[in-house]
Amino acid sequence: AxxxxxxxxxxxxxxxxxxxxxxxxxxxxxxxxxxxxxxxxxxxxxxxxxxxxxxxxxxxxxxxxxxxxxxxxxxxxxxxxxxxxxxxxxxxxxxxxxxxxxxxxxxxxxxxxxxxxxxxxxxxxxxxxxxxxxxxxxxxxxxxxxxxxxxxxxxxxxAVRGRPGTLLPLCKLFEDLVLQGAPDAFARLVALGVSPLSIVMPWIQFGFVGFLEPDQILLLWDRIIGFQSLHLLPVLAASIIMFRSHNILKVSQLYESKSIILLLLCSGGSRGSNR
Known part of the structure; x- marks a missing residue:
């Protein structure tokens, strides 16, 4: 199964x-x-x-x-x-x-x-x-x-600890992937005073519930159950940031809020809110 x-x-x-x-x-x-x-x-x-x-x-x-x-x-x-x-x-x-x-x-x-x-x-x-x-x-x-x-x-x-597969190592994996795949987008977010991790933490912690539609969540959870691994969560989060990196690079004003950046990330995707 x-x-x-x-x-x-x-x-x-x-x-x-x-x-x-x-x-x-x-x-x-x-x-x-x-x-x-x-x-x-x-x-x-x-x-x-x-x-x-x-x-x-x-x-x-x-x-x-x-x-x-x-x-x-x-x-x-x-x-x-x-x-x-x-x-x-x-x-x-x-x-x-x-x-x-x-x-x-x-x-x-x-x-x-x-x-x-x-x-x-x-x-x-x-x-x-x-x-x-x-x-x-x-x-x-x-x-x-x-x-x-x-x-x-x-x-x-x-669980906030260093054990593999718990929240902190998963968050580190997300940051490592984005730094390798979209360093310019990562740097732009930091320059705007927005931590990339603060955007995706609820996605990772709650299995993307609230961000993806239910049918998409179930497809994601299929893989989590199949591979018996939570690493798919930071990998997907990093993929979304990388896919929307061109949107992030267009944000140039410091007054543009984190919510605007979230809209850019979600544009063309789920209507779900970030919890």
Whole structure:
């Protein structure tokens, strides 16, 4: 399945191929997955956590996007289940931060991470789930894929350290590629007081959600799953800068803002905003 995904997966086959490549049953959530998902939701209803409102704010934020607002209820359920899932903490390839340990209250053991997933809510978390709603129409199946992607890939994009495949080395790869391929454009941006990395950091960190259209995002994620690598993100970001280098070189006035430069980069491409 991973070898097949390297070339891009047809829309009709993508849902099953992704689950197979991630070690899940291709046809959908098994009874155990569905039961576990329902239990996670019941835990969320049983005990309120201080982080719940912050996760809800992120759901509301992406629900304002006209591409994803129809999935608000499914996103809310998946995010709620994620926040209560201790398997996320145990299964993540790398921890973005040390989990905060506390006591939930009655019925919860002291020393349990808050939230149990070990991930503190942050703006943009729902970006990792929203495109999946185009593939999976029931929440347990969608959640299983979302958790697998987080534990294998997305957790690395929120870990600030020098380990290969995490955010800092990926950002360095982007800068190295642009300095080699479009040094004049890089220098022009710096001269204008705009760090090239400040433009593309959200693209890399959130897998281009918010910049590319959903169908393009899914094609990109095909390759990430197929190659089992996040290096495609800085490579694509650098390619966009290089492709639009002639636009960047036309920006000559210091008062021209970063938003104008973003419009030049996006012209002729996605209408998506840079989150």
């Amino acid at each position: 991973r070898q097949y995904a390297k070339q891009g997966v047809p829309t009709a086959l993508r849902a099953g191929i992704w689950r197979c490549a991630l070690g899940l049953r291709p046809s959908g959530a098994i009874a155990g997955e569905s039961a576990h998902f329902r239990w996670l939701l019941s835990e969320g209803q049983r005990i309120d956590l201080i982080t719940d409102d912050l996760f809800e704010m992120d759901v509301q934020f992406i629900a304002d996007d006209d591409r994803y607002f129809v999935f608000e209820d499914m996103l809310r359920d998946c995010v709620g289940a994620f926040s209560r899932d201790a398997q996320v903490l145990r299964g993540s390839d790398v921890l973005p931060h040390q989990p905060l340990v506390g006591h939930h209250g009655e019925g919860q053991a002291p020393g349990t991470a808050v939230p149990p997933c070990g991930v503190q809510p942050f703006r943009g978390f729902c970006n990792y789930l929203a495109p999946l709603c185009f593939l999976y129409h029931d929440a347990p199946t969608c959640y299983g894929v979302a958790r697998a992607l987080w534990c294998r890939f997305w957790c690395r994009l929120n």
